[in-house]
Amino acid sequence: MGQRCTTVGQGGGVRNWELGRSAVRPLWQEAENLRERVSEAPGLFAFFSFDSALAQVAAHGHLRTHPAARSALVRLCAAPATRAAVLSPRPVEILQRRLRLHRVAYVGVHGADLQAPGLRLVTEPDRDQVELSVARLKKACSRAPALRAAGLFLEDRVWALALHLRHAMPHDSSAAADAFGGLVASEGLQLRHGTDTLEACAPGPGLGRAALGLLAGMRRSLGIYVGAGEADEEGFGALNRAGGLSVHVGAAPSATQARYQVDSGTEVIRLIHWLADARRR
Helix, strand or coil: CCEEEECCCCCCCCCCCHHHCCCCEEHHHHHHHHHHHHHHCCCEEEEEEHHHHHEEECCCCCEEECCCHHHHHHHHHCCCCEEEEEECCCCHHHHHHHHCCCCCEEEEHHHCEEECCCCCCCCCCCHHHHHHHHHHHHHHHHHCHHHHCCCCEEEECCCEEEEECCCCCHHHHHHHHHHHHHHHHHCCCEEEEECCEEEEECCCCCHHHHHHHHHHCCCCCEEEEEECCCCHHHHHHHHHHCCCEEEEECCCCCCCCCCEEECCHHHHHHHHHHHHHHHCC
């Protein structure tokens, strides 16, 4: 997803501290060892970041759904005792429109927007309060001179407000980021940093907590989290602690908590089919 989760005013990073490992292992080199674990688990719950695992960057710069993602997920969810979830900072409605799948769970807006079949642990924040805070923030942003510069764009995600900086001049972008960060802090919201994007959202909940909430509704299942970027580090860490698998898409930084790595979104599609085959053994 290419984002960093930071509480306003606090620092700190992530690191691959599990068992003292400092390097991510290529998943396909250990596929045979992992296949038995996947196939013999009482259940499997696979979590995929839409932005980094199931999408491609189109020529105009926007994300589009990988053309093979939908059929691969259909096949995976048809395997015995197997479920899947798609996660994104965008609202669930957008994910549903792009994938048109009813058997998968959807986690949007960093866990504030969640729709899933079956049992799950309640993980959403006080959505009414967050919506009010976001509305107040949006109003305050409309009055801030630094946030009116050319090239800036505010995207209202109901339970989050995203400031897109991609098309702004560097000095305007810097001033806007400072102004936006101050306003976010005044509303008690959490600030997340993405590529050319700042996002204000509910404090506390995140992708890791949402994934554990869904996994709790399918007890004794093996969880696997596939993504990239610092927002997905929450998911990697949560699934590692739950005894699951964590897979980074693309070249993994040394500071990741992911234990395995695949090269690209095309390899993610291969991974989904590999999981489906293993669950049918």
